[in-house]
Amino acid sequence: MTESDTDFSHRPVMLDEIVKVFASVPPGWVLDATLGGAGHATALLEAHPHLRILGLDRDGDALAVASARLAVHGDRAATAHVRFDHLDHAMEALSVDHLSGALFDLGVSSPQLDRTERGFSYRHEAPLDMRMDQREPWTASDIVNGYDESQLAQALRRHGDERFATRIARAIVAARPVETTTQLAEIVVAAIPAAARRTGGHPAKRTFQAIRIELNRELEVLPAALDLAIERTVEGGRIAVLSYHSGEDRIVKQRMRFAETGGCVCPPELPCVCDAVQTVRVVRGIPKTPSEAERTTNPRARSARLRVVERVAPTRRGAGGRI
Secondary structure: OOHHHHHOOOOOOOHHHHHHHOOOOOOEEEEEOOOOOOHHHHHHHHHOOOEEEEEEOOOHHHHHHHHHHHHHHHHHEEEEOOOHHHHHHHHHHOOOOOEEEEEEEOOOOHHHHHOHHHOOOOOOOOEOOOOOOOOOOOOHHHHHHHOOHHHHHHHHHHHHOOOOHHHHHHHHHHHOOOOEHHHHHHHHHHHOOHHHHOOOOOOOHHHHHHHHHHHHOHHHHHHHHHHHHHHHEEEEEEEEEEEOOHHHHHHHHHHHHHHHHOOOOOOOOOOOOOOOEEEEEEOOOOOOOOOHHHHHHOHHHHHOEEEEEEEEEEEEOOOOEEO
């Protein structure tokens, strides 16, 4: 194993559950929208001979390692260096017309956190980078040192559910220029009341999460990507999403609910009269959270939540039936 491979060693979250989710989908391409180290992709290819993998990732380093690992599977695997809301472009380039399923494993991967120079972690001294795609010109430093106090506080509240957002934003602005991850972490810790620092993990965790999400537009691009994946998936195919914080999970739930109801706004106790069209059903019987054993052995799994829907024939929710 090369040094690069070692850097991208990663334990996939809820691996057995994900393999089970896609066991019954029709033969064809499954989109791995967040390929990472190809842990889920490799397991799916090994377990299900009827499937092929189209893996996307915006992280060039991760993609290089994943592509090498998937090479053993020949033409059953293909990769593309694109953000997942551009999945149409990747499918078109490979002449893939439709999908048998899609997997989104959201958030930052363990290898990204562990590579000090990437600047994702508050535990290691590094420049304020946090770019998932290093081709992008903006870094976390542009947010930390460029946003005004109000913009910073808003981002911390929106993406980190940070209750001390205003205090932290004020402290960051007062300390500028902020140049490293450890300097930012120290500012955040000092801005939070002492009593609050003793619970809920590292005090800077929410701030780093919020800045990373803001920089990489993670929540901004997620709804369109989910809608595209659902639209491109054939009947009987499945869309599975692993999310790790409330902002992600809220969006996933909303988009899946919209596809399930067709956006119906009729009172639930009355028949639908708005001609809403259902395109998915919620898959039952799949655990929504990791087992206790996995949460113990894999720290990244602790906050994971799995949601799965299956594509169905478009059906009017009123009296019209299938369309």
